[in-house]
Amino acid sequence: MSTPNGTPTKLTQGAPTKGGIGESTLRPDGTLKVTGEFAYSSDMWHEDMLWGQILRSTVAHAEIVSIDTSEALALPGVYAVMTYDDLPTEVKNYGLEIQDTPVLAHGKVRHHGEPVAIVAADHPETARRAAAKIKVEYRELPVITDEASATAPDAILVHENRDDHHIGHVPHPNIVHRQPIVRGDARRAAERADFVVKGEYTFGMQDQAFLGPESGLAVPDEDGGVHLYIATQWLHSDLRQIAPVLGLPERKVRMTLSGVGGAFGGREDLSMQIHACLLALRTGKPVKIVYNRFESFFGHVHRHPAKLYYEHGATRDGKLTHVKCRIVLDGGAYASASPAVVGNASSLSIGPYVVDDVDIEAIALYTNNPPCGAMRGFGAVQACFAYEAQMDKLADAVGMDRVEFRQLNAMEQGTIMPTGQPVDSPAPVAELLRRVKAMPLPPERQWESSQGSDVRQLPGGLSNTTHGEGVVRGVGYAVGIKNVGFSEGFDDYSTAKVRMEVIGGEPVATVHTAMAEVGQGGVTVHAQIARTELGVAQVTIHPADTQVGSAGSTSASRQTYVTGGAVKNSCELVREKVLEIGRRKFGSYHPAWATAELLLEGGKVVTDGGEVLADLAEVLEGESVEVEAEWRHRPTEAFDLRTGQGFGHVQYSFAAHRAVVEVDTELGLVKVIELACAQDVGKALNPLSVVGQIQGGTIQGLGVAVMEEIIVDPVTAKVRNPSFTDYLIPTILDTPTIPVDVLELADDHAPYGLRGIGEAPTLSSTPAVLAAIRNATGLELNRTPVRPEHLTGT
Amino acid sequence: MRVNFTVNGRPQEADDVWEGESLLYVLRERLGLPGSKNACEQGECGSCTVRLDGVPVCSCLVAAGQVEGREVVTVEGLADYAKERACGHRSPEGQDSQTGEGTELAPIQQAFIDAGAVQCGFCTPGLLVAADEMLERNPNPSDADIREALSGNLCRCTGYEKIMDAVRLAAARQGEAV
Structure with missing residues (x-):
């Protein structure tokens, strides 16, 4: 990577300014x-504060027959119990784009863990016990869990009487949004293809798993307003959603950002904000709410699980002819960011390649699964997993080296996106692949040293399951494209x-x-x-x-x-x-x-x-x-609802990965031993932080490749693993070395030529690991995460 | 109930403690020491790691009553703890910095800042306590040793590379100082 430079300066005398852009200055916090x-949001403390607790639905889809709060209210130490009937104004829903999410359930719950009632008490345990004493009678309804059940002729509508701005163009009311993109003539172009590969891919539901749980403190103000200390990703977006439900003008809802323990998209939606404010205004006392990890798994949206259907074609000399694809994202019970995720998934669905003839469709469903929305990579992650698997298959069909095949088809500055938008700043896709391939490989049998074998560096680790027997190495490559900034005409x-x-x-x-x-x-x-x-x-x-x-x-x-x-x-x-x-x-x-x-x-x-x-x-x-x-930044425009054409994105960001894995093929255990990344960052304002972002994003991609998945029961739509015991994120033992090569090609449209960097490494990491495991095992592996049984066939 | 124990060298008394409260809760909500973190409250993430009579433990899994009469070191007292270890005795002014304020940092704390091992920082207190304890036992750890010792501490931001850098840096500086 390039050496950190000092502040660019024209000074020939006088003292330069230290600690400017381009230096690896240290965090002020x-x-x-x-x-x-x-002070993180869960550290907030106030004299005489109460603790809030949320009662959540125990079923995924049901009518609420009755709610009885009397026993909860009678518990000593309880100051307030509130249900839908206690909401102070006519505005009872909120949402990022579509206001379809009830502050507290009314008449119906649509997913497992939906908030039904809230309690304030003088001790968190009292609040929990009081919540447990609220009696809710449910009459269960059939659950909508996938595309087939959502669009069946007799399907129950997850949301009756939709009046949002997408309802006019979706083929079914259980589809939140649909974005087709058509450019050229994919059907005719397919006739030129000497090789065609088709694939169906499945992407599991990933959780942001930020470590600082949803939490905050609401303090009533003397003027009848409230001051909320909160961990969020966007204070003003929260404010716009909170104030109307409280019946307060925005100036009476004061918000201060508390310390935020990670976010990764999971704090774009509201969690406990309105609940804490309601209880504070009701009791006249400060109210603190802190989720535990179990509740956190229900308290925020997840990454959309997806089914992806792809067809790629290429000529004998390795040039892509066409891509057809269909991406079905499960948005769960509420819209959250689903429409924008659909826009990203569709517009970035073919990856950083030159393809003039495409036929693309992406949709997000309403189901009774947990709501899904923003997570690092935002629609582009699922697509990258699929199109990179396709690129490997197609390279093999053509008989070309997988990296060279990508480089031959790589986009560059001037390439036209499927949306018709030209890529008008550097797009060094082939160069990033070259760089990541040129890095030295870790030595074979790296677990051996003069002192003997170190089981900690083998699949299975300290479980001591192998000393190298049955262990096969594989290497895989992937590259991705992510948009930077809010797209599709948003005033960003x-x-x-x-x-x-x-x-x-x-x-x-x-x-x-x-x-x-x-x-x-x-x-x-x-x-x-x-x-x-x-x-x-x-x-x-x-x-x-x-x-x-x-x-x-x-x-x-x-x-x-x-x-x-x-x-x-x-x-x-x-x-x-x-x-x-x-x-x-x-x-x-x-x-x-x-x-x-x-x-x-x-x-x-x-x-x-x-x-x-x-x-x-x-x-x-x-x-x-x-x-x-x-x-x-410069304005963007919406994608056409029929053709998907439009200047929709501000900037693009590119990263490439090479994964080296070792697989114990007998037990199906994978150890990723190196995950190298090359990324163009335009200009590294803080090289130390840039590398830290790339490494962190890379490992979130590793997580969803081999371990992370929220398991939702296909029959009941209940979440089965809401804990760090059962939802595994990478530990330091699961994590390899991550060499990073930073390229700095300026984007002349952006301040200092910089490029947004946080998400691109999360895209290509997952398919690179999958490709390496396929390379090691010879298995097709069309779903992520890969679990041991997928490798052993048992 | 009432619990008497020592935190960062200072005797503490917590009153009206409900029997189900954890050490983590008492530290954070009753003693005004929220440095130990509440990322999972189920013993999986290590963000609440403290030293209990010298042994690193998840304070979320320790019932408050279990610490009666015992010594606890939290991230707030880590700098003093490291200083005392280096000097071989407890410094008399140590108690002034019981909250960590205005203290010279422990080598592991400085190394985390310098190496870029802190992003959101929520895992940092637990990792610091765990890494400091490992360097106390093993001043010259291999990479595999570091990974093994810190495998009970989850971090979601960094991908652990800068944490590895920080621990190596602290070990190297510790080696130079000897």
Whole structure:
């Protein structure tokens, strides 16, 4: 990877600004996080606070015949019990795009674990016991669990009387959204194909499994409003959904971001926000709600499980002729982000390849399975798993090397997407594959050393199941494409307030945004941008809250691009005002104030030739400058509902992986021993954080390749493994070394040329591991995650 | 019930403790020490790891009553604990930094920051306590040793590579200091 550089500067004299973009500055919250002082949302505490508890449905689909709360209310220590009938206004639903989700169930529950009632008590155990005393009588209904049951002629509708803006174009009311994409003529192009491969693929339901459980503290305000301290991905989106249900104007719902223990998409939807506020307003006391892990598995949406049907064709010389595909995403009981996931899955369904003739369809279902929505990779992950399996099959059919086949068909700058949108910035797909293939392979029989065999480096590990017998190595490759930012015409802006003043004789910049820092390092990058743009050493990051305009969501790999862009823009506006003050105060002392391009560097105003004109401390003495401004990336447009054509995406992000696995073929145990990644990041604003993001995303992809899946009973639609005992995420023992090669090809449309990076590594990791396991075993393996029984056939 | 025990070198008394409360709950909600984390509350994730009479345990699985008369070290006291180990005795000013505030960091804490091993940070307190204990036992660990020792601590953000870097860095710095 490239060496971290210092701040780009034209200075020939004077002091450069340290800690600007391109440097691996350390997290400003690092010390707080290693000492235990950093306050996460579950750490909030208030004198006299109560504890909230949610009662959830024990069945997936049922009419509610009756709810009896009397025993719960009679329990000493209980302050309030609320059901649907206690909701204060006519607005009783919420939702990211479609307001189809009841705050508390009314008449019916549509999935296992749906909130039915809420309790506030003086001890969490009292609240739990009270919730258990609420008597709910259900009359069970047949469950809708898959495409066949959802679209059967006599299918029960998961949502009666839909009036959302998708109902007009979906073929069935149990389909949330449908997006076809048609370009060229796939049927005619198929006639040119010398080789055609078809496949059906299944992608299991993955959980975000962020470690900080859903939690927060709602404190009633004297004006009848409420102050919510919360872990979320987008404060203003929460606010828009919370205030109407409480019957309060948005200004009376004050929100402050508490420490967020990871997110990965699972905090885009509301969880306990409204429930805590309702109980606080009802009791007049602060109310804290903290899910345990069991409840967390019910408290947020998951990654859509999917069925994917693909047909690829190629000519004898290895050029792709056409792709037909159909992607069926299970959205579960409520819409959440399903429509946008459909847009991504369809528009990115053929991967980073040149194909002029495509016939694509993606749909999301309403079922009685757990609701699914945003998770890192957002629709592109499921597609990548399938199209990369297809590319291997097709390369084998043509008789070409699998990497060379990909490189031959790789998109590049100027390639037209299936949506008709040209890729108008670097798309180094072939180069990323070249780089990842060029990395040295780990040594054969790596578990052996001069001291003998180390079982910890073999499949099965300390279970001591093999010393190398039956162990076969495999190598697999994959590459993916992910969009960056909100797409399809969404007004995807961010706001940044930047203040500059002199404190203690030093110029100091304060950056205030509503950006949710969820661990990605946005706060680090904001300080770096302010140093680069304003030439100051000291930057204060103000806590994120709703006292400043929206920063949009911490998702879609967008925050460094969009809120970073907003911080840069506001800094530039502040700089102009600082220079105006300088000209007013000192302009008469030096002609360069009027004639030269001026920069702020190293605490000084300098010319672009490097001549120092004034200290910033002198310019700002007795003055302060503050700017709050919105910033937007270039607009996008919706995909046509029949053809899928449209300038739908802002930017694309690319990563390639090579996986090396060792498989104990007798026991079906897999050990991934290396997972190498090459990714183009445009510009690494903080190389250390960039590599950390790539490695983290890579391992979430490994998780869904070999271990992670929420098991939903196909008969009852109940979740069977809501715990870290039964839902396994990779431990440090399951995780290989992850060499990372970072490429920096600037996107001229983006601030500093940067590219959103957080999601792309989650795409190609999974298919690379699957390809390596296929390579080791010779098995077809059309579903993920792969479990031992899939490898042993037992 | 009432529970008397020592936390980070300071005697503590917790009153009105319900018998079902865990050590984790008492630390977080009764003693104002929320550094130990509540990621799973079922002994699977290691985010609540503390030292109980020197032994790393998941504090969510320890009933509060079990710690009567015993010594607990949490992430808030880790810096002092490491300092005392290095000096061979308890420093008299140690008790001032019972909450971790204003303390010089332990080598493992500094290494986590420097290596980029902290993202969301929710796993960090438990990993720090576990890694510090491993380096106490095994100052010169192999990669396989590190992975084995930390296999009870889940992290969802980092993919563990920077955590490996941090532990190697702390071990190397510890080696240089000797």
